[in-house]
Amino acid sequence: MTDYITIAIPKGRILEDSVALFGKIGIHCDELLSNTRKLIFENHEQRMRYMIVRATDVPTYVEYGCADLGIVGKDTLMEQEKDLYEPLDLKFGYCRMMVAEPAGLALDDDPSSWTNIRIATKYPNVTEKYFARKGVQVEIIKLYGSIELAPLVGLSERIVDLVSTGETLRQNGLVEVETIAEITTRLIVNRASLKTKHPRITGIIEGLEKHV
Ligand SMILES: Nc1ncnc2c1ncn2[C@@H]1O[C@H](COP(=O)(O)OP(=O)(O)OP(=O)(O)O)[C@@H](O)[C@H]1O
Ligand SMILES: O=P(O)(O)OC[C@H]1O[C@H](OP(=O)(O)OP(=O)(O)O)[C@H](O)[C@@H]1O
Numbered sequence: 001m002t003d004y005i006t007i008a009i010p011k012g013r014i015l016e017d018s019v020a021l022f023g024k025i026g027i028h029c030d031e032l033l034s035n036t037r038k039l040i041f042e043n044h045e046q047r048m049r050y051m052i053v054r055a056t057d058v059p060t061y062v063e064y065g066c067a068d069l070g071i072v073g074k075d076t077l078m079e080q081e082k083d084l085y086e087p088l089d090l091k092f093g094y095c096r097m098m099v100a101e102p103a104g105l106a107l108d109d110d111p112s113s114w115t116n117i118r119i120a121t122k123y124p125n126v127t128e129k130y131f132a133r134k135g136v137q138v139e140i141i142k143l144y145g146s147i148e149l150a151p152l153v154g155l156s157e158r159i160v161d162l163v164s165t166g167e168t169l170r171q172n173g174l175v176e177v178e179t180i181a182e183i184t185t186r187l188i189v190n191r192a193s194l195k196t197k198h199p200r201i202t203g204i205i206e207g208l209e210k211h212v
Helices: 015-024 055-063 074-080 124-134 167-171 191-196 198-209
Strands: 005-010 040-043 048-053 069-073 085-089 095-102 116-121 137-142 158-163 174-183 185-189
Touching: 005 015, 005 055, 005 198, 048 055, 055 069, 055 074, 055 185, 069 074, 074 095, 074 124, 074 174, 074 185, 085 198, 116 124, 124 137, 124 158, 124 174, 158 174, 167 174, 185 191, 185 198, 191 198
Parallel strands: 005 048, 005 069, 116 137, 116 158
Antiparallel strands: 040 048, 069 185, 085 185, 095 158, 095 174
């Protein structure tokens, strides 16, 4: 088993694109798309294993070496700041990490005049660093989902969250006021695996590079 390559792939939004991309280099893991409760799959001929994990857990499995490779959003990497090798931008899963607030508040709000604000977010570390660099004091309220609700019920005036179509903001009367980062999906690699399984891992990286 030690010569197997294990890939941690997140369930959710970026699963289909991940499976399609690996398919292009002959790594077929379509069974991850089947509606099963199974969490680990093996392809003995190709000496590959696939683990299906939560998006936010991918860096942890790769950091500890349970997976050699992982697929994960840049947002998650920015938030967790783990010691991982990040060789490739896979370009799919595009979205933006934004500061947003109610449209009414935005009418005569000037972000450059903020000194002390309250933000609800799934990304407390990124938020903290972003506002520290700007010299703005920020009180952060950590939430796990439906972030757009926070300003509607007075939990916070503003939020930091991901935006792709903008539909969730629109339907909740919020507008984007600042962009923190452009987000895409990344390939990450365990640093020890890169050395011990170097030929196979570089083969995969070089193969994927031709298709992104
Ligand atoms: N509109 C979007 N909202 C959230 N994530 C998006 C969006 N568009 C692209 N993404 C990317 O998809 C990744 C996975 O998102 P997904 O919603 O599947 O998982 P999650 O709910 O954030 O993670 P978890 O299940 O661990 O809480 C995100 O980390 C981000 O990089
Ligand atoms: O710009 P849009 O296309 O509307 O996408 C943005 C929304 O999608 C994500 O939420 P998700 O669906 O993951 O649910 P969650 O709020 O429970 O995290 C994100 O947190 C936004 O709420």
